[in-house]
Amino acid sequence: MTVWEKLRPYGMVAPAIIIFSLFFIYPIFYMIYLSMFDWNFVSPVKTYVGFQNFKDLLMEPDFRQVLSNTTIYMVLTVTLTTVIALLLALWLNRKSYFYGFVQGAIFTPHIISLVSISLLWSWLMDPEYGLLNWVIGLAGFDKLQWLSHPSTSLISLVMVAVWKGLGYNTLVFIAGLQSIPTDIYEAASLDRSKPWRTFTKLILPMLSPTLFFLVIINMIGSFQVFETIAIMTQGGPVNSTNTLVYYIYEYGFRFFKIGYASAAGVILLIIVGILTMIYFKMLSNRVHYR
Amino acid sequence: MVKKLTALSLAFSMGVLTACGSNGTNVSTGNTNSGAKAEGAESASSNKTVIKYWYAYGEKIEEAKLHMVKEFNESQDKIEVIAEHQGDYEDLHAKVQAAFAAGDAPAVTDLEIASTGVFARSGMLEELTAYAEKDKDQLQLEDFNAGLMGNAYVDDKLFGLPFMRSTPILYKNVTMLKDAGLDPEGPKTWDELEQYSRVLKEKGKVGMTVPVDIWFYEALVAQSGGQMLSEDGKTAAFNTPEGVAPVEFWKKLSSEGLIKMPVGDEAGATADKDWANQMSAFKFGSTAGVTGSLEIAKGNGFELETAFMPANVSYGVPTGGCQLVMTSKSSDEEKEAAWEFIKWMTSKENTIYQHKHVGYLPTRQSAVESEELKAHFKENPQFKVAVDQLEYARPRPMENAYPEVAKIIKESIQKAILDPKTSPQDALNQGAEKANKLLSK
Numbered sequence: 001m002t003v004w005e006k007l008r009p010y011g012m013v014a015p016a017i018i019i020f021s022l023f024f025i026y027p028i029f030y031m032i033y034l035s036m037f038d039w040n041f042v043s044p045v046k047t048y049v050g051f052q053n054f055k056d057l058l059m060e061p062d063f064r065q066v067l068s069n070t071t072i073y074m075v076l077t078v079t080l081t082t083v084i085a086l087l088l089a090l091w092l093n094r095k096s097y098f099y100g101f102v103q104g105a106i107f108t109p110h111i112i113s114l115v116s117i118s119l120l121w122s123w124l125m126d127p128e129y130g131l132l133n134w135v136i137g138l139a140g141f142d143k144l145q146w147l148s149h150p151s152t153s154l155i156s157l158v159m160v161a162v163w164k165g166l167g168y169n170t171l172v173f174i175a176g177l178q179s180i181p182t183d184i185y186e187a188a189s190l191d192r193s194k195p196w197r198t199f200t201k202l203i204l205p206m207l208s209p210t211l212f213f214l215v216i217i218n219m220i221g222s223f224q225v226f227e228t229i230a231i232m233t234q235g236g237p238v239n240s241t242n243t244l245v246y247y248i249y250e251y252g253f254r255f256f257k258i259g260y261a262s263a264a265g266v267i268l269l270i271i272v273g274i275l276t277m278i279y280f281k282m283l284s285n286r287v288h289y290r
Numbered sequence: 291m292v293k294k295l296t297a298l299s300l301a302f303s304m305g306v307l308t309a310c311g312s313n314g315t316n317v318s319t320g321n322t323n324s325g326a327k328a329e330g331a332e333s334a335s336s337n338k339t340v341i342k343y344w345y346a347y348g349e350k351i352e353e354a355k356l357h358m359v360k361e362f363n364e365s366q367d368k369i370e371v372i373a374e375h376q377g378d379y380e381d382l383h384a385k386v387q388a389a390f391a392a393g394d395a396p397a398v399t400d401l402e403i404a405s406t407g408v409f410a411r412s413g414m415l416e417e418l419t420a421y422a423e424k425d426k427d428q429l430q431l432e433d434f435n436a437g438l439m440g441n442a443y444v445d446d447k448l449f450g451l452p453f454m455r456s457t458p459i460l461y462k463n464v465t466m467l468k469d470a471g472l473d474p475e476g477p478k479t480w481d482e483l484e485q486y487s488r489v490l491k492e493k494g495k496v497g498m499t500v501p502v503d504i505w506f507y508e509a510l511v512a513q514s515g516g517q518m519l520s521e522d523g524k525t526a527a528f529n530t531p532e533g534v535a536p537v538e539f540w541k542k543l544s545s546e547g548l549i550k551m552p553v554g555d556e557a558g559a560t561a562d563k564d565w566a567n568q569m570s571a572f573k574f575g576s577t578a579g580v581t582g583s584l585e586i587a588k589g590n591g592f593e594l595e596t597a598f599m600p601a602n603v604s605y606g607v608p609t610g611g612c613q614l615v616m617t618s619k620s621s622d623e624e625k626e627a628a629w630e631f632i633k634w635m636t637s638k639e640n641t642i643y644q645h646k647h648v649g650y651l652p653t654r655q656s657a658v659e660s661e662e663l664k665a666h667f668k669e670n671p672q673f674k675v676a677v678d679q680l681e682y683a684r685p686r687p688m689e690n691a692y693p694e695v696a697k698i699i700k701e702s703i704q705k706a707i708l709d710p711k712t713s714p715q716d717a718l719n720q721g722a723e724k725a726n727k728l729l730s731k
Binding site: 042128146148153236237238254256 | 380387388555557694708
């Protein structure tokens, strides 16, 4: 082996490694480093405070509310998206122009920018001039406050996220359903299995890798929700829609407390890291029927 | 992962493309943005000093700013200013901060007045005292309205010059008032505002739609004779009776349906829409909206008057808007250029121009007394109100923690208004407790 042959693979991966280290690894370590300081990003003096930022964070009632908002948002978004997408996939998993059209229609929100979607829904949900309240009014019900009241603001954001994520999830479920060999279905119908039994004992286990993939991806995605909040509510009213990433942004770029924001970033990193590890662990164990 | 890498490489190639553009490969695309860049590149080759100026807001405000920059560039051949739009004040501040950390800050930027303190104290701003001293005959610092200079100084050092400055004023739909049999001269006090709103409610309208906004709250606290923070800025003062009075007033009126207080992110827009659609007779708004509101009134066929915000124990308003500041890490040459530019933008002629074009205050006494503005006020009295109201104006708090404190106050007010069980006093006490922790640091 010549020197070149030995070095070649390293040369080939170098660009990827350099970019990865520079834009992913370095920022993570720098963030962990910054979380130990009291700093405003521009002043020449960084004051070392140890774990004080973490103590402050955990003592802060607003931060606890942010964590609970994020969790509620995640649980609702993931459950609703997954269940509705699965039902839609079961319904749409057949071939005809009509079903193709419906599939296409529910997929479109996925390709629209989240910023446009946020603006659009802000308009639909406007308590005075919005289309939704107009329809509710016509139907004779009391108007909802949507994003303008703490009791409905978070669920309104969940609605938008579900609407946006539904198409992609349905599509992946349909792909999963189609990868199930048809002979298993035939065997089940020969055995006169009831539809519910076919679903729970056959489809669901066969679909479990897909299901699991979607749940994890949606969970990680929900933990990182930012655009809709930045555009539609800015965390309000009364902190009711403030979530982890928006909280980090607010402290980092509006209140100039980089250390405190980095500490919150570390907590986000830990949560998302745990979720990702669970995912890979389960993936290596091959979630499947046994 | 694949997605991320693709996005990354896209970002890279875009970076390379823009870099080519600004190095003056000079392709004219007809697009105004790249046009501006190409101009900058050309001038670089002819030894002009090129500086960047970042500004906030679009429409009329942007028109006025770009017009003045263009005039400046054409007025001399040593300095080329490239103006770049950066969103609203919050976006602008975040970007200036990040650019400064990266060593690529614009030489001159707009800065919302309440943030002067935190920017100056963290060393991002160049002190202007010496510049002003050097050019004092040309600059005429004492010509600026004293009511606008409170936020220009941080710890007795000059850091900014008043540029597009405002106060909140009361916009009135006089046609609605006349139809309801109300005296169009009022309301001059909180009590009158309440009475007017009662009459308007009987007609199926509301007196006013008010968003929970820190700037308006500051105004009502001033009208009640109170302060937001203690004299030394170390403790909250908004939970005193003078600070609680505005929230009790708002809560009482909104619970009786006399005014509407939307709380969401769209609240400000809702207030403007209600007023434009003649659902409400009044709105609070910045003087920056005079020209725009006159157009709305004309389009919707009603008569608009402006007035002082109603008084409680006295009149009172905070000032607002932005000043022009210089960042501290530019080269000496760029700083000289930046100073020339700031002087130009804040001159008597330009303050008159921006006042007439947008509605912001004329910042100089000589401008207010000029024949041009006297004639303008006579014809359009709506513009004059804010100038007169300056007598009652005060600066905004500039403590480092104030942006965060402002958020706490806003949430306390929202809570008091939304939750019937929370009294304004309790909500503000809780807010003050949180704020004190931040302020005492």
